[in-house]
Amino acid sequence: MxxxxxxxxxxxxxxxxxxxxxxxxxxxxxxxxxxxxxxIGFLHRASEKIAETRYFAxxxxxxxxxxxxxxxxxxxxYASAVEKAANIEIPARAVYIRTIMAEIQRIMSHLVxxxxxxxxxxxxxGFIWALRERELLMNVVEKISGGxxxxxxxxxxxxxxxFPQGIEDDILKALSTIENKVNHEYNAMFxxxxxxLSRTKGVGVLTKDMVKKYGITGPIARASGINRDLRKxxxxxxxxxxxxxxxxxxxxDTYSRFVVRTREILESIKIIRQCIKxxxxxxxxxxxxxxxxxxxxxxxxxxxxxxxEMGVFLVTDGGDKPYRLKLRSPTFxxxxxxxxxxxxxxxxxAFVIVASIDPVMGEVDR
Amino acid sequence: MIFNxxxxxxxxxxxxxxxxxxxxxxxxxxxxxxxxLIPVFxxxxxxxxxxxxxxxxxPVYVGPFGLLQNFxxxxxxxxxxxxxxxxxxxxxxxxxxALATASFAMLLIIPLGGPGLEFISIPYSLLFIYTLLxxxxxxxxxxxWGENNKYALIGGFRGAAQIIxxxxxxxxxxxxxxxxxxxxxxxxxxxxxxSIWYAAYLPVTMVVFIIAGLAIIERExxxxxxxxxxxxxxxxxxxxxxxxxxxxxxxYVRVTVIAMLVTYLFLGGWNGPFISGIIWFIIKTAIVLMIxxxxxxxxxxxxxxQLIKFGWNWLLPLAVLNLILVELLVVL
Numbered sequence: 001m002x003x004x005x006x007x008x009x010x011x012x013x014x015x016x017x018x019x020x021x022x023x024x025x026x027x028x029x030x031x032x033x034x035x036x037x038x039x040i041g042f043l044h045r046a047s048e049k050i051a052e053t054r055y056f057a058x059x060x061x062x063x064x065x066x067x068x069x070x071x072x073x074x075x076x077x078y079a080s081a082v083e084k085a086a087n088i089e090i091p092a093r094a095v096y097i098r099t100i101m102a103e104i105q106r107i108m109s110h111l112v113x114x115x116x117x118x119x120x121x122x123x124x125x126g127f128i129w130a131l132r133e134r135e136l137l138m139n140v141v142e143k144i145s146g147g148x149x150x151x152x153x154x155x156x157x158x159x160x161x162x163f164p165q166g167i168e169d170d171i172l173k174a175l176s177t178i179e180n181k182v183n184h185e186y187n188a189m190f191x192x193x194x195x196x197l198s199r200t201k202g203v204g205v206l207t208k209d210m211v212k213k214y215g216i217t218g219p220i221a222r223a224s225g226i227n228r229d230l231r232k233x234x235x236x237x238x239x240x241x242x243x244x245x246x247x248x249x250x251x252x253d254t255y256s257r258f259v260v261r262t263r264e265i266l267e268s269i270k271i272i273r274q275c276i277k278x279x280x281x282x283x284x285x286x287x288x289x290x291x292x293x294x295x296x297x298x299x300x301x302x303x304x305x306x307x308x309e310m311g312v313f314l315v316t317d318g319g320d321k322p323y324r325l326k327l328r329s330p331t332f333x334x335x336x337x338x339x340x341x342x343x344x345x346x347x348x349x350a351f352v353i354v355a356s357i358d359p360v361m362g363e364v365d366r
Numbered sequence: 367m368i369f370n371x372x373x374x375x376x377x378x379x380x381x382x383x384x385x386x387x388x389x390x391x392x393x394x395x396x397x398x399x400x401x402x403l404i405p406v407f408x409x410x411x412x413x414x415x416x417x418x419x420x421x422x423x424x425p426v427y428v429g430p431f432g433l434l435q436n437f438x439x440x441x442x443x444x445x446x447x448x449x450x451x452x453x454x455x456x457x458x459x460x461x462x463x464a465l466a467t468a469s470f471a472m473l474l475i476i477p478l479g480g481p482g483l484e485f486i487s488i489p490y491s492l493l494f495i496y497t498l499l500x501x502x503x504x505x506x507x508x509x510x511w512g513e514n515n516k517y518a519l520i521g522g523f524r525g526a527a528q529i530i531x532x533x534x535x536x537x538x539x540x541x542x543x544x545x546x547x548x549x550x551x552x553x554x555x556x557x558x559x560x561s562i563w564y565a566a567y568l569p570v571t572m573v574v575f576i577i578a579g580l581a582i583i584e585r586e587x588x589x590x591x592x593x594x595x596x597x598x599x600x601x602x603x604x605x606x607x608x609x610x611x612x613x614x615x616x617x618y619v620r621v622t623v624i625a626m627l628v629t630y631l632f633l634g635g636w637n638g639p640f641i642s643g644i645i646w647f648i649i650k651t652a653i654v655l656m657i658x659x660x661x662x663x664x665x666x667x668x669x670x671x672q673l674i675k676f677g678w679n680w681l682l683p684l685a686v687l688n689l690i691l692v693e694l695l696v697v698l
Contacts, residue, residue, distance in 0.1 A: 007516055031520075031670060122586065122667030128420040195587055195665045198672055347520070348669045 005029055009347070013042045019116065019354065020361030022335070028347055036342035036350070038335055043365040051325035056082050057156050057290050059325075064150035066327065067363035069112050072105035072141075073305045075154035080236065081312040082156055085299040086292055092280045094158035099238040100275045101153065103268040104141065104171070107178065108134050109306035110261045110268075113358045117258060118190065120355040121199050126189050133181055136174035143167060156292065158285030168276050175269045182265055191259065200255035204341050204353035207252060215333040218308025220357060223260045224252035230304040242274050254356035261358075291320050307331050307358060329363040368485060369393060397485045401473040405618035406436040412618070412659055419663045440615070446607030450513075453604065457512030461505050462605065462612035468498045468505075469616035472623045479644040480636055481553050490550045492631075495623065496540055499582050503529040506601050513604040521600025524670050528588065531677035532581035538685040539575045542568065542692040543631045556635030565632040567695065571688045572632040574681050576658065579624040581677065583617065586662035588673065625655040 006029045013021035021042035027035040047066060051059050063078045064071040076098050083090060111134040118126025138148050143164055145153035153159050190196050211221045229246045231239040247263035249256030294316040302311040308330025315324040334357045342350050372392055377385045410433055417424025425432025472495050474485040488494060503526040510522015544550050547558040565572050581588040602613055629635055629650045636643030
């Protein structure tokens, strides 16, 4: 029901500023939002059900399309779950390559965030610059795996191909360019830009209590002062052998969410450099048959995706396909905080706040 | 005077009563060509410049260096089908025509780089240009209402609110320049700067004028009414085809006019040593134009309340303060 003196704005699922197919139903009084509802499910593809009809090794393409901005993280997550369930030990080189690929994908994902965030503030140049830097890493991923957005690189027991010759130099070159741009150009464009500061500081404050109430994780939680990163809390892959920091901000506004992600890019660069230095020789893949049977057990694996804690709960019954696969996606929880965040703010701020959550609807709707 | 010049040529070939009519026709054709070429060229400059900032190419294919891209775009817009539902027909169709006419009329009145190089010379040209600039909030409201769309309505109201809050600063700035020179005619304002530019007297006023001018023409970072992110295209959302093309070309005309005005009012217009006046004018206008075009690609978009607060709290007091200073200067 439309209330008196208020306009109901249906924003999305098709809207230039919406990330994917999120729909916002805003009751607007003047220029202030008095009630906000979110509507999700426009991209529901029954990913969890599809898992029950596929061999363990055949589910990777679907994982790619879950969080299509960070496809490699999804692949690595699923591979870890299957390998944990089937007790497959992967070689040390595969662990390091996976760590490198996960961090490359994290940088790419955060660059997309920076770009789309700038674009939602009205800064088209920031968007194009961020995608320009992402392209460098895209080329690296293409050289390694043959794919760009959905690489299909990881498989049970390792990965499909080893690193090509001399790819380390390409990666390091791309990283130093990105580090330079993030430290200088992005500072000038974003964090030292008065209009950007006035649009983001103090907007959409997410308190610690709200973060805990909604179960939000990842950079959004870390921007609210919660020091929790699965790479440190329960290290997986090679993260326990690598020295890196977890960026924390305490304000919980959109600005700190931006800064946390920017600093995470720099930390990821640090991780990749160490991994490339320590990259052990040897096999890149354990010998695992295409069709495997996993005995009856429940397996839970959680990893830090660029958007937060992504989890896979795998129930197996001794067959060659999962009995049940449950995905825990981080943005799904963050989206629900929007209903509280978007009240009593201006219409223009709503888009900044949605952008700061950095939702990927493929992962929310699954 | 263009008219006298053309008339003197025409009267040598055509006898008296007819020569007036022929001159008028020639002037009209000339005016259409010149006023159409300027915004299209400026549009190309804007697109190329933006492309350089964003490290991409911009238009390349149509014409040399993509110079004719905007003609191609406008031609394409002419062929578009008219799509609309439940619009208010009169206000919907009247607005683009009125806005484009108001924009092009400014180019007829403003001198194009030299004394007497204007199509219509009137003694109050500055005031008239201000009037043409100030029509837009009314047109925005009419368009926003006529489109029968929530986004358009919000955009129209935002636009009216923004422009009204910056218009005052603009008229105060124009008045202070007019006070200093003692005239509202652009030609005499420029000739008043033959020894020293008004920018030396009024540096703050120049900055205020550029900012207020950007806000009036809704150039980014002041494009809140047509915010493409939150309001899709604001009050332009239902427009398509050549109606949208009118807005587009009108925008470029007004950007050009603001750049020209800054040159005329503060930077001495066509005054300059050694080389001819029109080249000085082109150099100055090009520099000012680049400065005006840059913020769009570098800054984001402020919120509407921040924008209006900035207009009332900073620009208007600064402009009034400068007006008082100028008055003291003139009196003493």
